[in-house]
Amino acid sequence: MKVVLVDDDPEANDLLETVGTLEGVETKCFTSSLTALEYLDSHQADAVILDLRLPILDGLRLAKEIRKNEERHPEKQPVKLVFYTGEEIDETIERVGEKVGVAKRYMIHKPYSLGDLVGMLKQDFGEA
Numbered sequence: 444m445k446v447v448l449v450d451d452d453p454e455a456n457d458l459l460e461t462v463g464t465l466e467g468v469e470t471k472c473f474t475s476s477l478t479a480l481e482y483l484d485s486h487q488a489d490a491v492i493l494d495l496r497l498p499i500l501d502g503l504r505l506a507k508e509i510r511k512n513e514e515r516h517p518e519k520q521p522v523k524l525v526f527y528t529g530e531e532i533d534e535t536i537e538r539v540g541e542k543v544g545v546a547k548r549y550m551i552h553k554p555y556s557l558g559d560l561v562g563m564l565k566q567d568f569g570e571a
Contacts, residue, residue: 444568445469445487446561449479450494450527459492462557466565476500476537484512488522490564495528495536502526503536506543523564525549 448459456472461502463470471488474477476497483491491509495502504523513521524545526536532550540550551559 444489444565445471445562446564447483447488447491447522448472448481449477449491449497449502450474451497452494459557462561464559466558467563468561468565476502476505480505480508480512483509483522487519489520489568490525492521492525492527492560495526495530502528506539506545510543519541523549523567525551525560525564527551527553527555528559529553
């Protein structure tokens with residue numbers, strides 16, 4: 444399984460990369476939403492974990508752009524999106540999440556165990 448994390452906090456990226464390695468999951472981390480979007484345009488991932496507070500292109504807009512990219516590349520499998528945020532999960536986040544296909548169980552409030560999140564993803568992909 445390949446997971447992409449987009450978080451402007453380098454420590455969060457390092458932590459997910461460590462947890463992913465321990466769990467046998469390939470991880471790719473980005474602090475820039477634009478760089479992540481560019482990467483996803485030409486690479487396949489199984490899941491993308493998005494912080495909602497990102498500079499330039501926030502996580503909600505990034506989720507919409509990821510789905511637009513998938514429409515332009517129908518040969519690629521759609522990724523599972525995860526909202527991972529320190530913000531309260533409000534109606535706006537839920538509404539955008541539903542629109543871009545984020546299951547409510549994948550709208551996660553920080554702090555949350557990244558190990559548990561990776562385990563949940565692996566279970567959904569039949570790798571647990």
